[in-house]
Amino acid sequence: MDVSLLKSPLLRATSPGKREQTKVQNRQLILDAARQVFAELGYGATTVRDIIRATPLASGTFYNYFKSKEEVFQAIRDEVAIAIRPRLHEERMKAKTVEEFISCSFRTFFEYVSDDRVNFRAIRHSADSTRVRMDTPEVIAGFEELRTDIESATAKGLFPPVDADYLMAAIVGVAFELGERMLEREPQDPVAAAEFATALFMGGLRSLPYAAEMGVTKGNA
Amino acid sequence: MDVSLLKSPLLRATSPGKREQTKVQNRQLILDAARQVFAELGYGATTVRDIIRATPLASGTFYNYFKSKEEVFQAIRDEVAIAIRPRLHEERMKAKTVEEFISCSFRTFFEYVSDDRVNFRAIRHSADSTRVRMDTPEVIAGFEELRTDIESATAKGLFPPVDADYLMAAIVGVAFELGERMLEREPQDPVAAAEFATALFMGGLRSLPYAAEMGVTKGNA
DNA sequence: CCCGGTCATGACGCCTCGTCAATTTTCATT
DNA sequence: AATGAAAATTGACGAGGCGTCATGACCGGG
Known part of the structure; x- marks a missing residue:
């Protein structure tokens, strides 16, 4: 296989691999939800559950991205x-x-x-x-x-x-x-x-x- | 009964009633414990339970004195x-x-x-x-x-x-x-x-x- | 087509929360 | 002293959050 073809800048730009893609997307999903919820409930009152509930993800997934x-x-x-x-x-x-x-x-x-x-x-x-x-x-x-x-x-x-x-x-x-x-x-x-x-x-x-x-x-x- | 005797300033000073006494004492007990625990664990990490555990009181009693x-x-x-x-x-x-x-x-x-x-x-x-x-x-x-x-x-x-x-x-x-x-x-x-x-x-x-x-x-x- | 690895899932055990019915303690009255 | 009502303490309880982990879905290379 021609590595230079697979990893050419062009291809990497258009298809960074689905893996990477959803990873970035999920992270952003969580961050956006968090911003939203913090603004709504205030930082102190917000729970991790509140954040993931504002997201299509499952509770466990949260911890793949952030510790707390x-x-x-x-x-x-x-x-x-x-x-x-x-x-x-x-x-x-x-x-x-x-x-x-x-x-x-x-x-x-x-x-x-x-x-x-x-x-x-x-x-x-x-x-x-x-x-x-x-x-x-x-x-x-x-x-x-x-x-x-x-x-x-x-x-x-x-x-x-x-x-x-x-x-x-x-x-x-x-x-x-x-x-x-x-x-x-x-x-x-x-x-x-x-x-x-x-x-x-x-x-x-x-x-x-x-x-x-x-x-x-x-x-x- | 002679009210003036029971409620004389002298008596009130020496015995403000056991009721009042323990109330003040318990409040102070909680405050002291809280100061202690906050200093030890930090405010964020401290739970109400941590505070009462540093006290001879029961969990329910805490809520007679403070809401949170x-x-x-x-x-x-x-x-x-x-x-x-x-x-x-x-x-x-x-x-x-x-x-x-x-x-x-x-x-x-x-x-x-x-x-x-x-x-x-x-x-x-x-x-x-x-x-x-x-x-x-x-x-x-x-x-x-x-x-x-x-x-x-x-x-x-x-x-x-x-x-x-x-x-x-x-x-x-x-x-x-x-x-x-x-x-x-x-x-x-x-x-x-x-x-x-x-x-x-x-x-x-x-x-x-x-x-x-x-x-x-x-x-x- | 298949395998190895990576990631999402959600149920689980543990813990805290705030409440409340039961119990003990205080205190005024008899 | 004895009594009864008011007040305060207790700890068990249901609800719900926490972080973990076995399971299974899915991607990507061979």
């Missing part, structure tokens, strides 16, 4: 982290000034959060007041990357010699908490949120954009 | 929130300047976190990478109080007219995330953490205390 509901959740989180991380890193590398570094980071993040609302809401919504955050390896790697980016920016003289670990923590804290609030507002305004955060990091309280309209919490002009 | 493991956790959280909230509020009311407002808030919070390490660790430790945060009514009320404190400080001209909601979120985000990092360092230094946060909010990045010693993450002098 946590692992599905990780996979969903990681998709996000993997999508956003290179973008953030790239923006930060391009930054010529501290301000650019900070503002690009926040803007990119908030825009992503706003676009990806569905995924983010999946976590927040839950009957009780539990809030879950998965610090998956992929997410943690994102944090670490931010820290090393800060460190190398410091080496380049962009930053003063700050405590990169604490600074990273502060950025992460503001990003997540502000992101949450942003999602509660209507209309969604990632740019404004990013401006707020940037001003805070650039010049502290006194530089914050004045609250043009009061009652931002509930009213919207 | 979430509610026990809430109760533990709330103890903390109730203990810390008045302190924070008081400090902020005394503040004559913005800087005092900010620095007192952070210092009080970080000192509390550091003292109360046990309670805080109970949440963080878990086999998987799940991080749980309970936004109980009591905790949310604490956030709201911070926001109204900001608003009234603004009214007094202490703050510029900022977006109090976002500012509150930023403070909360930094406090929690930095608190977490602080717990990972040795020796524990709440004052340094508070100084870092305060400098950030007062003057932004450029005011941050220089990292006197590098390698803060792992090394310690």
Whole structure:
């Protein structure tokens, strides 16, 4: 048999083998169902059974793909982290000034959060007041990357010699908490949120954009 | 019968009735066991059964005191929130300047976190990478109080007219995330953490205390 | 056409859940 | 003290989730 024929790029592209095909498909089936169910019941209340019930598969099949509901959740989180991380890193590398570094980071993040609302809401919504955050390896790697980016920016003289670990923590804290609030507002305004955060990091309280309209919490002009 | 004798303050003080007594005692028994077990297994992995097994009580009794493991956790959280909230509020009311407002808030919070390490660790430790945060009514009320404190400080001209909601979120985000990092360092230094946060909010990045010693993450002098 | 390997299936044993009828404990009254 | 009602504790129970595994279906190569 001519191996080069069977394994030619063309054939592999059109027929990756039924085996592989259903494997990928099932995985996606489970992930989609999970997203759905998490959004509906909240992460905490969801059971593995709920997920497979939203799927044509049998209970045992679930465990061929994931070890637990946590692992599905990780996979969903990681998709996000993997999508956003290179973008953030790239923006930060391009930054010529501290301000650019900070503002690009926040803007990119908030825009992503706003676009990806569905995924983010999946976590927040839950009957009780539990809030879950998965610090998956992929997410943690994102944090670490931010820290090393800060460190190398410091080496380049962009930053003063700050405590990169604490600074990273502060950025992460503001990003997540502000992101949450942003999602509660209507209309969604990632740019404004990013401006707020940037001003805070650039010049502290006194530089914050004045609250043009009061009652931002509930009213919207 | 002389009611005033039976219900005299003295008697009530020494014997509040066995009924009441065991009720309080059992509640505490459960709370203590829960703290223990949460710290050991992590919040996510803990079951109601694990908690009562660490207690001389029967399974049914648990439900006379709490509806679920979430509610026990809430109760533990709330103890903390109730203990810390008045302190924070008081400090902020005394503040004559913005800087005092900010620095007192952070210092009080970080000192509390550091003292109360046990309670805080109970949440963080878990086999998987799940991080749980309970936004109980009591905790949310604490956030709201911070926001109204900001608003009234603004009214007094202490703050510029900022977006109090976002500012509150930023403070909360930094406090929690930095608190977490602080717990990972040795020796524990709440004052340094508070100084870092305060400098950030007062003057932004450029005011941050220089990292006197590098390698803060792992090394310690 | 057939065989070896891979994967889906769903029943199984174990465990937790929250409930509830039975029982014990407390307490006011006689 | 004796009594009876109210309150709280107990543990067994049905429902249902968990992760596993023997079974069988299905794919793909010879």
